[in-house]
Amino acid sequence: MPYFDAASGAPLHPVARQALLASFDEGWADPARLYREGRRARMLLDAAREAAAEAVGCRPDELIFTSSGTRAVHTGIAGALAGRRRSGRHLIVSAVEHSSVLHSAEAHEADGGSVTQVAVDRGGAVDPAAYGDALRTDTALACLQSANHEVGTEQPVAAVAELCRESGVPLLVDAAQSLAWGPVAGDWSLLTASAHKWGGPSGVGLLAVRKGVRFAAQGPVDERESGRAPGFENIPAIVAAAASLRAVRAEAAEEAVRLRELTDQIRARVPRLVTDAEVVGDPVRRLPGVVTFSCLYVDGEALLHELDREGFSVSSGSSCTSSTLTPSHVLRAMGVLSEGNVRVSLPLGAAEEEVERFLEVLPRAVAAVREKLGAPASETVVREADVLVVDSLGKRCPIPVIELAKVIGDVPVGGLLRVLSDDEAARLDIPAWCEMRGQEYVGEEPADRGAAYLVRRVS
Amino acid sequence: MPYFDAASGAPLHPVARQALLASFDEGWADPARLYREGRRARMLLDAAREAAAEAVGCRPDELIFTSSGTRAVHTGIAGALAGRRRSGRHLIVSAVEHSSVLHSAEAHEADGGSVTQVAVDRGGAVDPAAYGDALRTDTALACLQSANHEVGTEQPVAAVAELCRESGVPLLVDAAQSLAWGPVAGDWSLLTASAHKWGGPSGVGLLAVRKGVRFAAQGPVDERESGRAPGFENIPAIVAAAASLRAVRAEAAEEAVRLRELTDQIRARVPRLVTDAEVVGDPVRRLPGVVTFSCLYVDGEALLHELDREGFSVSSGSSCTSSTLTPSHVLRAMGVLSEGNVRVSLPLGAAEEEVERFLEVLPRAVAAVREKLGAPASETVVREADVLVVDSLGKRCPIPVIELAKVIGDVPVGGLLRVLSDDEAARLDIPAWCEMRGQEYVGEEPADRGAAYLVRRVS
Numbered sequence: 001m002p003y004f005d006a007a008s009g010a011p012l013h014p015v016a017r018q019a020l021l022a023s024f025d026e027g028w029a030d031p032a033r034l035y036r037e038g039r040r041a042r043m044l045l046d047a048a049r050e051a052a053a054e055a056v057g058c059r060p061d062e063l064i065f066t067s068s069g070t071r072a073v074h075t076g077i078a079g080a081l082a083g084r085r086r087s088g089r090h091l092i093v094s095a096v097e098h099s100s101v102l103h104s105a106e107a108h109e110a111d112g113g114s115v116t117q118v119a120v121d122r123g124g125a126v127d128p129a130a131y132g133d134a135l136r137t138d139t140a141l142a143c144l145q146s147a148n149h150e151v152g153t154e155q156p157v158a159a160v161a162e163l164c165r166e167s168g169v170p171l172l173v174d175a176a177q178s179l180a181w182g183p184v185a186g187d188w189s190l191l192t193a194s195a196h197k198w199g200g201p202s203g204v205g206l207l208a209v210r211k212g213v214r215f216a217a218q219g220p221v222d223e224r225e226s227g228r229a230p231g232f233e234n235i236p237a238i239v240a241a242a243a244s245l246r247a248v249r250a251e252a253a254e255e256a257v258r259l260r261e262l263t264d265q266i267r268a269r270v271p272r273l274v275t276d277a278e279v280v281g282d283p284v285r286r287l288p289g290v291v292t293f294s295c296l297y298v299d300g301e302a303l304l305h306e307l308d309r310e311g312f313s314v315s316s317g318s319s320c321t322s323s324t325l326t327p328s329h330v331l332r333a334m335g336v337l338s339e340g341n342v343r344v345s346l347p348l349g350a351a352e353e354e355v356e357r358f359l360e361v362l363p364r365a366v367a368a369v370r371e372k373l374g375a376p377a378s379e380t381v382v383r384e385a386d387v388l389v390v391d392s393l394g395k396r397c398p399i400p401v402i403e404l405a406k407v408i409g410d411v412p413v414g415g416l417l418r419v420l421s422d423d424e425a426a427r428l429d430i431p432a433w434c435e436m437r438g439q440e441y442v443g444e445e446p447a448d449r450g451a452a453y454l455v456r457r458v459s
Numbered sequence: 460m461p462y463f464d465a466a467s468g469a470p471l472h473p474v475a476r477q478a479l480l481a482s483f484d485e486g487w488a489d490p491a492r493l494y495r496e497g498r499r500a501r502m503l504l505d506a507a508r509e510a511a512a513e514a515v516g517c518r519p520d521e522l523i524f525t526s527s528g529t530r531a532v533h534t535g536i537a538g539a540l541a542g543r544r545r546s547g548r549h550l551i552v553s554a555v556e557h558s559s560v561l562h563s564a565e566a567h568e569a570d571g572g573s574v575t576q577v578a579v580d581r582g583g584a585v586d587p588a589a590y591g592d593a594l595r596t597d598t599a600l601a602c603l604q605s606a607n608h609e610v611g612t613e614q615p616v617a618a619v620a621e622l623c624r625e626s627g628v629p630l631l632v633d634a635a636q637s638l639a640w641g642p643v644a645g646d647w648s649l650l651t652a653s654a655h656k657w658g659g660p661s662g663v664g665l666l667a668v669r670k671g672v673r674f675a676a677q678g679p680v681d682e683r684e685s686g687r688a689p690g691f692e693n694i695p696a697i698v699a700a701a702a703s704l705r706a707v708r709a710e711a712a713e714e715a716v717r718l719r720e721l722t723d724q725i726r727a728r729v730p731r732l733v734t735d736a737e738v739v740g741d742p743v744r745r746l747p748g749v750v751t752f753s754c755l756y757v758d759g760e761a762l763l764h765e766l767d768r769e770g771f772s773v774s775s776g777s778s779c780t781s782s783t784l785t786p787s788h789v790l791r792a793m794g795v796l797s798e799g800n801v802r803v804s805l806p807l808g809a810a811e812e813e814v815e816r817f818l819e820v821l822p823r824a825v826a827a828v829r830e831k832l833g834a835p836a837s838e839t840v841v842r843e844a845d846v847l848v849v850d851s852l853g854k855r856c857p858i859p860v861i862e863l864a865k866v867i868g869d870v871p872v873g874g875l876l877r878v879l880s881d882d883e884a885a886r887l888d889i890p891a892w893c894e895m896r897g898q899e900y901v902g903e904e905p906a907d908r909g910a911a912y913l914v915r916r917v918s
Contacts, residue, residue, distance in 0.1 A: 003496055008489045009691065017483060024476060028661065030467045034763050035772035037462055067526030067662065068690030074679050100689070103679035196691060202487065203526065203662040203693035219678070220533050220562035230559070231527030232468065232655060234662035237696075304493050313494035 002354040003313045006197075007149050007177060007290055007345035013199030016244035020201060020236050027235035032223070041235050048235075048242035055245045056191060057183035058208045064225040065204060065238050069176045069194025072205035073100040075217065075228060076172050076190045080141045081108060083214030084170070088138025089113040094126045094145065094155065095333035098174055101143050102329070113140075123282040124153035124334050132163035139169045146178040150317050150330040150343055151281030152263075152290030154178070158186030170213050177287060179206075180248045180348075181256055189213045195241035198248050199348065203234050204241040248348060256288040259346050262355045263291040266344060273363045278436060280336045289346040292317070294331075296433060297402045298340025298369050306365035307342075312358055317341045318397065318425070326424040327397075337432035338425055339398035340366070373402060387416045393449050397425035401433050404455065408439065411457040416442065422450025430455065461813040462772045465656075466608050466636060466749055466804035472658030475703035479660060479695050486694035491682070500694050507694075507701035514704045515650060516642035517667045523684040524663055524697050528635045528653020531664035532559040534676065534687060535631055535649045539600045540567060542673035543629070547597025548572040553585045553614065554792035555607050557633055561788070564602075572599075582741040583612035583793050591622035598628045605637040609776050609789040609802055610740030611722075611749030613637070617645030629672050636746060638665075639707045639807075640715055648672045654700035657707050658807065662693050663700040707807060715747040718805050721814045722750040725803060732822045737895060739795045748805040751776070753790070755892060756861045757799025757828050765824035766801075771817055776800045777856065777884070785883040786856075796891035797884050798857035799825070832861060846875045852908050856884035860892050863914065867898065870916040875901065881909025889914065 003011065012020075027044040029037035046060075053060040066072040081091060093105050095117045105115045116134045118126050126144065135142070142164050147154045157173055164171040170189035178184065180198035184191060190213060195204035207228065209215050215228075222230045248255075263286075267279050276296035295303070300318025307314055317328025318341040327338035344358070388411050392400035400421040411417050419430060427444065430453045434441035442454035462470065471479075486503040488496035505519075512519040525531040540550060552564050554576045564574045575593045577585050585603065594601065601623050606613045616632055623630040629648030637643065639657035643650060649672060654663035666687065668674050674687075681689045707714075722745075726738050735755035754762070759777025766773055776787025777800040786797035803817070847870050851859035859880040870876050878889060886903065889912045893900035901913035 001495070003488075003494075005488075005492065005494070005496075008492060009487060011487050012483045020479075020483075024471045024479075024660075028468060028470050028655070029462075029464075029772075033464065033467060033772070033774060034760065035462075035464070035767045035774075036460070037464075037772055067530065068693075070681065070690030071526065074689065078678070099681060100679065103681060103689070107679040194691070196487070201483075201693075201695070202691055203696055205690075219537070220559065220566040222529065222558060222562060230533065230562070231529030231664075232653070232661055234527075234660075234696075236660070237662055237693075301493065308494045313488075313492070313496055315492060 001311045002350070002358065004344045004346055004350070004358065005313050005315050006347035007343065008315060009196045009202070010199040010347050012201060013244040013247060015247035016200050016240040019240040019243035023236040023239040027239055031233060031235065044239050045233055045235050048239045051242040051246055052206060055183065055249055056179070056193070056206065056208050058191070058210065062210055063206060063208045064228045065233060066207055066229045067203055067205060067231070067234065069192060069197070069205040070100040072192040072194070072207040073098070073174060074104055076192050076207050076209070077101065077104040077108070077141065077143065078218040079209070079215045079228065080170055080172060080190055080213065081113065082216040082218055084140040088136070088140050090136050090139040091115045092118060092131070092134045092139060092142040094118045094120060094143070096120050096124055096148050096330045097143060097145055098149055098176065101174055120333050122334055122336060124148050124151045124280070124330065125155055125282055125285065126160070128156045128159035128163060131160045135163065135167045135169055139167070141172060142169050143172045143174065146173050146175040146184050147287045148281070148330060149177050150328055151292045151334070152287040153282040154285040154287065157184060157188065161186035161188050179245070181252050181288065182249070195237070195245070198245055200241035200244045201237045203237045251348070255348055259288040259350065262346060262350065262352060263289060263344070265355060266291045266359065269359055270362065273359060274366050276436065278337050278432070280331070280334060289350070290343065292341065292343045294337040295340030295366050296337065296436065297373060297398050297405065298366055299373060299398055300339065300341050302369045302372065303340055303342060303365060306368055307361065310361045310365065312361065315343050317343065327428055332428050335428070335431070337429055337436065339401060339429045373398065387418050390417065390419045392419055392421045392423070392426070394422065396423050397429060400426045401429050404430065404433065408455070408457055413457050413459065415457055417455045417457065419453045419455065420447055420450060421453065426453060427451070460770045461809070461817065463803045463805055463809070463817065464772050464774050465806035466802065467774055468655045468661070469658040469806050471660060472703040472706060474706035475659050475699040478699040478702035482695040482698040486698055490692060490694065503698050504692060504694050507698045510701040510705055511665060514642065514708055515638070515652070515665065515667050517650070517669065521669055522665060522667045523687045524692065525666055525688045526662055526664060526690070526693065528651060528656070528664040529559040531651040531653070531666040532557070532633060533563055535651050535666050535668070536560065536563040536567070536600065536602065537677040538668070538674045538687065539629055539631060539649055539672065540572065541675040541677055543599040547595070547599050549595050549598040550574045551577060551590070551593045551598060551601040553577045553579060553603055555579050555583055555789045556602060556604055557608055557635065560602050560633055579792050581793055581795060583607050583610045583739070583789065584614055584741055584744065585619070587615045587618035587622060590619045594622065594626045594628055598626070600631060601628050602631045602633065604633040605643050606746045607740070607789060608636050609787055610751045610793070611746040612741040613744040613746065616643060616647065620645035620647050638704070640711050640747065641708070654696070654704070657704055659700035659703045660696045662696045710807070714807055718747040718809065721805060721809065721811060722748060722803070724814060725750045725818065728818055729821065732818060733825050735895065737796050737891070739790070739793060748809070749802065751800065751802045753796040754799030754825050755796065755895065756832065756857050756864065757825055758832060758857055759798065759800050761828045761831065762799055762801060762824060765827055766820065769820045769824065771820065774802050776802065786887055791887055794887070794890070796888055796895065798860060798888045832857065846877050849876065849878045851878060851880045851885070853881065855882050856888060859885045860888050863889065863892065867914070867916055872916050872918065874916055876914045876916065878912045878914065879906055879909060880912065885912060886910070
C-alpha cells in the first residue's frame with residue numbers, strides 16, 4: 001500500500017526504531033540526576049546533540065531539542081524577536097512559509113508587532129532582491145524556509161542570508177523539508193527542523209541558534225536545554241532522531257537522484273495522461289521527492305478518496321479538503337490552480353513500480369471524479385445586457401469553474417462572461433483556468449453575495 | 460541495581476513498551492489526513508484520549524495531550540489566567556508546588572500579575588482555611604498539587620476545591636505525583652499530569668480543562684488538540700501513555716498497600732539506624748512510595764555518591780547537590796533540616812529485599828560522609844565579649860552546622876553562640892539543628908558578609 005505523503009510525516013526509519021528500543025532501557029532517566037541512570041541518560045543526550053549538530057552544521061552548544069518542529073519554530077521566532085526587541089518589532093516572512101511560521105507572525109502582529117509577507121513567483125520561490133527590499137532598520141527577524149512543503153520549490157536561502165547579514169538582521173530558516181538531504185547552505189542565524197519528516201520519531205524538533213544571535217526565551221523556562229525548552233527531555237526519541245538523521249544522510253545523495261527521476265516521470269507524464277492538469281512548483285530547483293499538480297474540474301477531496309481506494313496516500317491543498325474551506329495559502333500565493341490539487345511526496349525507498357501504478361491509476365481516478373461532477377450548468381445561465389452571467393452562488397469548488405467551462409462556448413469571441421461565486425477558491429481558480437485555456441481574465445467586481453469574476457472569450 | 464527515584468521518572472512500563480512498538484507501525488501518520496494511515500492514527504489518538512479521560516475522571520473532549528507535564532502546567536496556567544483576565548490578575552499557588560508551577564507564577568509576576576504563595580506546615584501541607592483566606596475578588600486562578608513531589612505529603616485538594624468553587628475561582632491541580640494511584644478527588648477545574656511519572660514514555664503530558672472553565676490558549680496555536688497544544692501529535696507515545704496508565708491503575712490498590720509498608724519501614728527505622736536523622740513529610744497523608752529524610756552533618760551530594768556506589772539511585776533536596784546552591788524550596792517552606800537530605804521514591808514493583816539492603820547500607824554511607832567531613836572547627840572559634848563566635852564564612856553546607864555542634868559544649872548553659880555563615884542552607888539548617896538538639900534558636904542578625912545566627916545553649 002504505497003504511502004506518498006512523506007512531506008507530512010515519514011514512517012519510522014529502521015535505525016530510529018532500533019535506537020528507540022535501545023534507549024528505552026538506557027535513556028529513560030532524568031539527565032540532571034547524579035546517579036548512574038541519570039549519567040547514562042546525560043551521555044546519550046550529549047552524544048545525540050553532537051550527532052545532530054554535525055548534521056545541521058552547527059556547534060552542539062548552539063543546538064537544542066524541542067518537542068516538535070512546530071514548537072522549534074514558535075520558540076525560535078518568539079525568542080529572536082524578544083532578543084532583538086530594542087532593534088525594532090518588524091518581522092519578515094515569505095508568503096509560502098509553513099503554518100507554524102505564519103501563526104507565529106499572527107501572534108506577533110496581535111501583540112503589536114509588524115509583519116511583511118514577501119510574495120513568491122508562480123514557481124513558489126521568493127526573489128532575493130524583493131526579499132532584500134523588505135528589510136528595514138527596525139527589522140528584528142527574517143524567516144525563510146529552505147524548501148516549500150507543498151510544492152517542493154527550494155528557496156534562495158544563501159542569497160537572502162547574505163542580504164540579511166549585510167543589514168545585521170538574523171535569518172531563521174525552517175529546514176523541516178530539506179534537512180534529510182543535507183545541511184542548509186548560507187550564513188543563517190537560526191534553523192529549525194522536525195525529526196518525523198526524515199523518519200525519526202514524533203516528538204522531536206531541532207532549534208539551532210548561532211552564538212552571537214540575541215535570543216531571549218519567552219514564557220516560563222527551566223534549567224533544561226539551555227533554558228530554551230522547558231520540561232523533561234525525551235531522550236529515547238532524541239537519540240532515535242539523531243541516529244536516523246545520520247542514517248538518511250548516508251543514503252541521501254544516491255536516493256535523491258533516484259527519487260528525482262521518479263518525480264521527473266510524474267512531472268512529465270501527468271499533463272500527458274490527464275487533460276487539463278497543471279504541474280506546479282519550480283521544475284528544477286526543488287526537493288527530490290515532491291511533485292504537485294492540479295486538475296481542472298476536480299474536487300480535491302473526492303480525488304483523494306478515489307486514490308485512497310486504489311491504495312495511494314497523498315495529500316491536497318484544495319479548499320474542498322480543508323476544514324477552513326479556503327485553498328492552501330501556498331497555492332494562493334503562487335497564483336496557480338488549486339482545484340483537484342494533489343501533492344505526491346515520495347518516502348525514502350519508494351518503489352518505481354508503485355509510481356508506475358500511480359500513473360496508471362491517476363487518469364481513471366480523475367475521470368471518475370469528473371464524471372460524477374459533470375452536472376450541466378445551463379439552467380443557471382441568464383443573459384444580462386450583453387454579458388452572459390453564470391450564477392454559481394452557493395456552489396463549491398470545482399463547480400464554478402465547471403459551469404464557466406460549459407458556457408464559454410456560448411459567448412461570442414470578444415464577449416464577456418460574468419461568474420458569480422461565493423466560494424473562496426474561485427478567486428484563484430477562475431484566473432488559473434483562463435491562463436490554462438488561453439482566455440482573458442478581466443478582473444473581479446464586488447457583488448451582493450460573493451464576487452463577480454469577469455472573463456473575456458478570446459478564442 | 461535498585462532505582463529508588465521514581466518520583467523523578469519511572470522506567471518504561473512493559474505495557475507502555477508494547478503499545479509503543481505496536482503504534483510505531485499504526486500511529487506514525489498525521490491524524491488530520493484523510494487516507495488510511497491518517498485514519499488509523501486518528502482512531503488510535505481518539506481511543507487513547509478516551510482511556511486517559513476515564514482515568515483522569517473527565518470527558519474526552521476536556522482532555523488534551525501536551526509534550527510534557529511541564530508543558531501541560533505552563534499551558535494550563537497561562538490559558539486559565541488569560542481566559543479570566545477580566546476577573547483579575549491574581550494567582551494563588553502553594554509554596555511547595557513543582558518548579559513548573561512556580562516558574563509560571565514568576566512569568567505571571569514579570570508580566571504585571573500578582574501572586575500569593577500559601578505557606579505549608581512542617582509536614583508540607585497547606586491548611587485549607589489559610590488557602591481560602593488567600594482568595595480575593597480579583598483571583599483569576601488557584602493552583603494546588605495533589606501531592607508533593609519531594610516529601611510525598613498529600614494536599615487537602617477536595618477542601619480547597621470546595622472553597623475555590625464557592626468563590627468562583629478555578630482550581631488547577633498538578634496531579635503529576637498521584638495520578639497513577641487514582642483520580643483526584645474533589646471539584647477541580649483544571650488538572651495536569653505527566654506520563655513518565657507512571658511508567659509511560661517521556662514526551663506526554665495531560666491537561667484537562669473542565670467544560671465551562673474560561674480558557675484562552677496563549678502563543679501561536681494551530682488546529683491540533685482543540686487549539687491548545689500546537690504541533691504534530693506524538694501518537695505512539697500518547698497511546699503508550701494511556702495504555703500504561705490503565706495498567707498501573709489496575710494494580711494500584713494492591714501495590715499502594717505494599718509500597719506503603721516498605722516506606723513505613725524506612726520511616727520507622729532510619730531514625731533508629733542513623734543518629735541525628737529526621738524523617739520529613741506527613742506520616743499519614745502521603746504517597747505510598749515516597750519517603751524523605753535529612754541527616755545532620757552530612758553533605759547531600761557526597762551521600763548520593765556513597766549510595767550510588769552501593770547501587771542505590773536516590774535524589775536529594777540538599778543545596779550541595781543543586782546547581783543553584785540553595786536548598787530545595789519545598790524543605791525551606793516546611794522549615795525542616797535540608798542537609799544530608801535523601802528522597803527515596805520506590806517504583807512499582809520495588810523489591811522488599813532491596814529496601815532491606817538500603818537500610819543496611821545507609822548507616823555506613825552516612826558514617827563515611829560524616830567521617831570525611833569531621834574536621835575540627837576549634838581554630839575558627841574566638842571569644843568576643845561574652846559570646847562564642849564560630850566563623851564559617853566561605854564554608855558550605857553541612858560544615859557550618861558541624862562547627863556549631865562541635866563548639867556548643869564550650870558554651871556555658873544559658874550562654875550565646877554566634878555562627879557566621881554566607882551559605883544559604885544555614886538559614887534553614889541552623890534552626891532545624893536547634894529544634895532537633897533542644898537548643899534555642901534566638902534569631903538572625905545582619906553581618907558584613909552573610910549573616911550571624913544566634914543560638915542559646917539550653918541544655
